[in-house]
Amino acid sequence: MLDHAMYSFHPKTPSTITQPIRELCEELASGQSPVYLTVTPAAHAEPLDCFMAVRNQIEAHGGSVCYGWQIWEWPNVLINAEFHAVWKDPSGSLVDITPKPPPIQRILFLPDPTREYDGRQVNNVRRPLRNDPAIKRFIKDCDREFEISNRGDRATQYDRIDVEEDEWKELEAIKKRKAEFLLRFKSKPAPIRSQRIGRNEPCPCGSGKKYKKCCGGYT
Secondary structure: OOOOOOOOOOOEOOOOOOHHHHHHHHHHOOOOOOEEEEEOOOOOOOOOOHHHHHHHHHHHHOOEEEEEEEEEEEOOOEEEEEEEEEEEOOOOOEEEOOOOOOOOOEEEEEEOOOOOOOOOOOOOEEEEOOOOHHHHHHHHHHHHHHHHHOOHHHHHOOOOOOOOHHHHHHHHHHHHHHHHHHHHOOOOOOOOOOOOOOOOOEOOOOOOOEHHHOOOOOO
16 A cells, blocks of 8 residues: 555656566566556545455455555656555456546556455555665665554554654654655655644645555654
């Protein structure tokens, strides 16, 4: 899922399946091939809430769930795999029924038969597209932010969560470094929050994602 540690630039669906993408896909789900899927939102589906959308679709129309990874690209910076669920209709076709922020109209999806969703947050998997220490630090910060924000019982909490003072200070330092990185790469930085925001509310950075799946989810 788009987590808690996702950056506030608009992700792009890769236009081609490059060698770095192939390598990441092989690492995530050996023997599986990524496929392009057109985004066909279901009438009942809420943006970015793929697990509930697919569950409701199965109840209404049959079929089953297919877990896997959406593959996003930040050209010349990094690639990002996001845990995701799509609907397998009764004929066996895969359909992405979860609405996306415009202008995303299709995704690159990697099925992963080894994965199940148990209600816990799943971290994104990121790989740099060039040997730049700043990119590697950004990825490290995203992973650390996820680890803190989803420590213990927080991994199953989808509303406001509480963190200890030392954790808050570290998270604020991470946000500052991420904002500086995003400015350097000419992308809108994630804002430092000045008020409590529910994890299911729109992220104030303007990404179109839920707060829990974008700039944080801690209070």
